[in-house]
Amino acid sequence: MTGAAKRLGREIAMQFARQGWDVAVHYGRSESEASETVTQIQNLGCQAQAFQADLSQESAVKDLFNAVSQRFPDLHCLVNSASIFEYDRANSANPLSSKMLQDHMQVNLTAPILLSQLMFHYQKSKPKKLDEQGEVILPSVIQLLDQKLINLNPDYLSYTLSKAALLTSVEVLALDFAPHLRVVGLAPGISLLSGDQTVEGFTKAHQMTPLNKSSTPLDVAKAAVFLAEANAITGTTLYVDGGQHLLPSTRDVMFKTNS
Secondary structure (H helix, E strand, O other), X not given: OEOOOOHHHXXXXXXXXXXXXOXXXXXXXXXXXXXXXXXXXXXXXOOEEEEEOOOOOHHHHHHHHHHHHHHOOOOOEEEEOOOOOOOOOOOOOOOOXXXXXXXXXXXXXXXXXXXXXXXXXXXXXXXXXXXXOOOEEOXXXXXXXXXXXXXXXXXXXXXXXXXXXXXHXXXXXXXXXXXXXXXXXXXXXXXXXXXXXXXXXXXXXXXXXXXXXXXXXXXXXXXXXXXXXXXXXOOOEEEEOOOHHHOOOOOOHHHHHHO
16 A cells, blocks of 8 residues: 555555555655554554655656565555645646646656556456355455545646546546456545644534535545455545535635635
């Protein structure tokens, strides 16, 4: 699992371990947090190991997958959680730049696609697994997305463009990788403090949904495990956001609550 050392990625990794899964914990720079996550997973009786990789480098992405698949030969689910989330907006003092867009595209789009391709070729070469009823258990790729993709606003332009492309890839790759590998999207709502958001601002933002609450990290983690085990789901995206995507907004919710 990429980006599993802290924040939402860590909670997803922990929930997989609570359900008995062994977990490969990828990190970029958060070595101490990754080590702590590994220790907590091992304390639950599951196997875990931390793997460092710079997802902006294609060679590092390939080396990461090779190392993980050698350590965990029964690799059954890939969760692409790592991402860049930096502010830009075309009509602002922080407009989109070529470098900003390329950085987001490399980590938020290219790396997940490369890892998904590697996962497909790996699974295609492996014998099929059967459950107790003799049905094939299909491995999966879960792409972490964002509820704002169904309710667009101009804030975080490079981030939004990279995640929108990743959303499109869910359907495209699901068709291309079937019947060997499922591909699904998971789109959380506002779940954790972001950027310079205040605690008060986050609390208000978290309540700005039809259900009066957005997703918690545990909500998202439970949904990820469900998708990993949902043998008939592929090529679609699950929105776990308390209905946040149903309320149109011209600004990112952070700006509405911190002003």
